[in-house]
Every structure is written in C-alpha cells, then in structure tokens.
Amino acid sequence: xxxxxxxxxxxxxxxxxxxxxxxxxxxxxxxxxxxxxxxxxxxxxxxxxxxxxxxxxxxxxxxxxxxxxxxxxxxxxxxxxxxxxxxxxxxxxxxxxxxxxxxxxxxxxxxxxxxxxxxxxxxxxxxxxxxxxxxxxxxxxxxxxxxxxxxxxxxxxxxxxxxxxxxxxxxxxxxxxxxxxxxxxxxxxxxxxxxxxxxxxxxxxxxxxxxx
Amino acid sequence: xxxxxxxxxxxxxxxxxxxxxxxxxxxxxxxxxxxxxxxxxxxxxxxxxxxxxxxxxxxxxxxxxxxxxxxxxxxxxxxxxxxxxxxxxxxxxxxxxxxxxxxxxxxxxxxxxxxxxxxxxxxxxxxxxxxxxxxxxxxxxxxxxxxxxxxxxxxxxxxxxxxxxxxxxxxxxxxxxxxxxxxxxxxxxxxxxxxxxxxxxxxxxxxxxxxx
DNA sequence: GTCATCATGTAAGCCGTTACATGATTGC
DNA sequence: GCAATCATGTAACGGCTTACATGATGAC
Numbered sequence: 398x399x400x401x402x403x404x405x406x407x408x409x410x411x412x413x414x415x416x417x418x419x420x421x422x423x424x425x426x427x428x429x430x431x432x433x434x435x436x437x438x439x440x441x442x443x444x445x446x447x448x449x450x451x452x453x454x455x456x457x458x459x460x461x462x463x464x465x466x467x468x469x470x471x472x473x474x475x476x477x478x479x480x481x482x483x484x485x486x487x488x489x490x491x492x493x494x495x496x497x498x499x500x501x502x503x504x505x506x507x508x509x510x511x512x513x514x515x516x517x518x519x520x521x522x523x524x525x526x527x528x529x530x531x532x533x534x535x536x537x538x539x540x541x542x543x544x545x546x547x548x549x550x551x552x553x554x555x556x557x558x559x560x561x562x563x564x565x566x567x568x569x570x571x572x573x574x575x576x577x578x579x580x581x582x583x584x585x586x587x588x589x590x591x592x593x594x595x596x597x598x599x600x601x602x603x604x605x606x607x608x609x
Numbered sequence: 610x611x612x613x614x615x616x617x618x619x620x621x622x623x624x625x626x627x628x629x630x631x632x633x634x635x636x637x638x639x640x641x642x643x644x645x646x647x648x649x650x651x652x653x654x655x656x657x658x659x660x661x662x663x664x665x666x667x668x669x670x671x672x673x674x675x676x677x678x679x680x681x682x683x684x685x686x687x688x689x690x691x692x693x694x695x696x697x698x699x700x701x702x703x704x705x706x707x708x709x710x711x712x713x714x715x716x717x718x719x720x721x722x723x724x725x726x727x728x729x730x731x732x733x734x735x736x737x738x739x740x741x742x743x744x745x746x747x748x749x750x751x752x753x754x755x756x757x758x759x760x761x762x763x764x765x766x767x768x769x770x771x772x773x774x775x776x777x778x779x780x781x782x783x784x785x786x787x788x789x790x791x792x793x794x795x796x797x798x799x800x801x802x803x804x805x806x807x808x809x810x811x812x813x814x815x816x817x818x819x820x821x
Numbered sequence: 822g823t824c825a826t827c828a829t830g831t832a833a834g835c836c837g838t839t840a841c842a843t844g845a846t847t848g849c
Numbered sequence: 850g851c852a853a854t855c856a857t858g859t860a861a862c863g864g865c866t867t868a869c870a871t872g873a874t875g876a877c
Contacts, residue, residue: 415828426761426787435865437830493828524783549638571736574797575638578790585786627856647837649858
C-alpha cells in the first residue's frame with residue numbers, strides 16, 4: 398500500500414523521503430499522514446528490490462520546482478533548493494537522500510495497480526495513479542470496484558430484513574447513510590466507466606480508420 | 610476496535626464467538642469479516658479484564674431468539690437451540706461458549722464510545738452503539754466528527770490550489786468525489802446533531818416544567 | 822540560545838490476518 | 850463415509866504507529 402504511493406509519486410518526479418511523506422498525506426486526504434517508521438523502511442525495501450534508487454543530482458530534483466502546494470511546502474522547497482545546491486558533492490552531516498524510480502519500479506507500479514485485491518483504502522490510491530495503467534486495465538479496475546460495491550448493496554438487502562422495523566434509530570440512520578454513500582460511489586464509478594468505454598471505442602474507431 | 614464491537618453486541622444479548630463474528634461482519638457492511646484469530650483472543654482479554662464472562666445458560670441465550678438475520682443465521686440459530694438444550698449441563702467435547710457482558714464491561718463500553726480518537730473505521734461502530742451513551746456525550750461524538758470532516762475539507766482547499774489546472778484527470782475526479790462524500794457525511798451529521806439538540810432541549814423543557 | 826522545521830533512521834509494540842489444529846453434527 | 854457447517858482455539862507473520870536517537874539550519 399505504501400509502496401504503491403511511493404512508486405506512484407516517484408513516477409512523476411524524483412523526491413526524498415520527507416517530501417514523499419507530505420505528498421502521500423494530502424494525496425487522498427489521508428488523515429493522520431503516513432509515519433516515517435513506515436516510510437523509510439519501505440524505501441529501503443524498494444531500493445533493495447531495485448524498484449527505486451538514490452539519485453545524486455540535487456540539481457535535477459529542485460530546479461524548476463513546480464510548486465509543491467502548501468505554504469510550508471513552498472518554504473521547504475526553497476530551502477531545499479539552496480541547501481541542495483550547496484550539499485551536492487562532498488556533503489557533511491545528515492543530508493537529503495533523493496530517490497528516483499527505475500524501470501523495474503515502473504513495472505512493479507503497474508503490477509500493484511493491476512492486483513485485484515479489493516481493499517477500501519487502496520482503491521483511492523489506485524485511482525490516483527491509474528493514469529499509468531493501460532486503458533483496458535483501468536476500465537477493469539473501475540468495473541471490479543463497481544461490482545464489489547454493488548455486491549455489498551445486495552448483501553445488505555437480503556440480510557437483516559427480518560428484523561426490519563424494530564431496529565435502533567441510530568443503527569437505521571447509519572445503514573441508510575452507508576447505502577447512500579455506496580450508491581453515490583457507484584454513480585461516480587459509472588461516470589468513470591462510461592468515459593473509459595468512450596475513450597476505448599474512440600481509439601478503436603481511429604484504429605479502424607487507419608486500418609481501412 | 611474489536612472490543613467495542615464485542616461489548617456493543619453483548620450489551621444487547623448474550624452470544625458465543627461464532628455468532629459474534631457474523632454479527633460484527635454485517636454491522637456496518639464490514640467487508641472481509643473479522644477473523645477468529647482476532648476475535649477469540651479479544652474475548653479472552655475481555656474475560657480476563659472482567660468485562661465479559663461465560664454464562665452457563667443455554668436456555669437464556671436461545672429461547673425467544675429474535676431472528677438473527679440471514680438465512681444461514683436462522684438455520685444456525687435453530688440448530689443452536691436444539692443442541693444448546695441438549696448440551697446444557699454435562700456436555701461432551703467441543704461446545705459453544707456463550708458470553709455475557711458484566712457491569713464492568715458496560716462501563717468499559719461507554720469509555721470506548723467516549724474516547725475521542727478520531728478513527729475512520731471506528732466511528733461507524735460508535736454510531737452503531739451510541740444509544741448506550743448519555744445524550745450529551747452522543748452529541749459531542751457527532752460534533753467532534755463533524756469538526757474533523759470540516760477540517761479536512763478546509764485543508765483540501767488551501768493546499769494544492771497553486772497547482773490548480775494542470776492536475777491529472779483521474780486525480781481531479783477523485784478529489785472532487787472525496788469532497789462530495791465528505792459534504793454528504795457532514796450533511797448527515799448535521800441531521801443527527803440537530804435531532805440530538807432538539808431532544809436535549811426537549812428534555813430540558815420537561816425538566817423546567819417539573820421544576821417550575 | 823532555544824525553538825521550530827527539515828531530515829533520516831531504528832526499536833518496540835499493537836492490532837490484525839492467514840494458516841494451522843481440533844473436533845462435533847448433519848445431510849447426502 | 851465424506852463434505853459442509855458449526856465451533857474454538859493457537860502460532861506465525863505483516864504492516865503500521867509510537868517513541869526514541871541523531872543532527873543540521875534558520876528565525877526570534
């Protein structure tokens with residue numbers, strides 16, 4: 398899960414651990430921010446597996462620097478630039494360690510995105526990086542999720558009906574709200590799915606045009 | 610978390626582990642069902658802490674039996690009744706172990722419900738059992754959650770605005786959907802909150818009537 | 822000179838899952 | 850007799866959090 402986030406972010410841009418943490422946190426409104434105790438070991442594992450590697454360039458990561466977001470982020474980036482330039486080669490003391498993704502890492506990212514383990518928390522992350530999937534796989538991702546939610550809705554209906562009326566007020570409200578949320582999610586997915594289908598058939602048409 | 614679910618369910622009715630598992634699973638549409646490897650040790654801990662205790666009565670748990678829900682549940686309950694009566698005293702081999710909640714357990718349940726640790730998954734459970742809270746505490750539970758969600762919404766707005774336009778399509782769709790979901794949650798909470806306030810002021814009015 | 826922030830890491834512990842072991846009962 | 854379901858437990862392992870250790874830098 399954390400590997401997915403790391404690879405997804407590094408796929409776009411080289412980053413060091415501290416900055417990765419911030420970006421992971423505001424990726425999907427992740428509440429309590431992933432901890433360093435999880436992040437650094439994960440980076441270590443990925444490096445050992447050859448999915449990421451430390452890159453030397455302080456000048457490659459920082460220069461154009463496309464605005465990190467929060468004010469704190471801006472300040473940090475500014476400082477990082479100044480320090481990064483100075484540290485470059487021949488550093489002293491504790492310095493930033495900038496990671497970049499490797500070809501193997503890109504492959505692993507796609508594998509993780511493709512893996513059909515239906516995990517509530519992971520799905521958001523997969524959507525966040527699904528642009529790195531082939532269109533067909535992306536569509537399947539959405540469809541799997543849709544089926545999963547639809548199934549939960551169906552399960553809800555059959556079970557518990559016998560109790561029906563004499564159910565606690567709060568419990569009833571909770572269930573109804575859950576159902577609404579799931580339906581909202583399904584509607585959203587339906588939008589994504591039809592977009593994907595349109596894109597796919599559009600591509601097919603193009604191909605047909607080219608072929609014919 | 611699992612303790613909360615156990616105590617909440619036992620508060621209403623004596624149950625054995627296997628049945629507890631089923632009920633926990635369809636409490637809030639919990640997806641992959643809590644595992645035995647978590648459930649039984651948790652029951653053990655709670656028993657050691659004096660929050661629950663094994664009850665002898667096969668006749669107390671089973672008799673009126675207010676319809677468990679799923680078809681499988683019904684069948685199980687039917688069988689349980691038959692077997693339970695037979696096993697009663699002088700059982701042989703592996704038998705059901707029915708647990709009941711103690712006064713200490715009820716106290717612990719309220720403490721767990723009151724504990725203001727803002728945990729996504731736990732909140733649903735707390736709502737499911739919030740009827741066991743004092744009205745004031747229940748209101749506070751809802752308000753804490755509301756504030757939490759509102760804060761997340763605000764955080765989303767300030768961050769990331771600088772990037773604005775040049776943001777991946779899927780990421781943008783995801784963010785928008787998340788925001789809508791949060792707003793939906795907030796609206797739901799607002800309903801619950803105003804209900805609680807009405808109930809509280811209604812009770813105050815009554816008291817005033819009695820006092821004056 | 823002290824505090825906040827940036828930055829990297831390690832160790833202990835929590836909470837859960839998966840897999841395993843055991844065994845009774847019922848239906849085919 | 851064999852598979853499925855009910856029923857209780859243990860052991861190994863996984864992934865993440867908390868807390869700790871270290872150290873540089875800049876702001877007040």
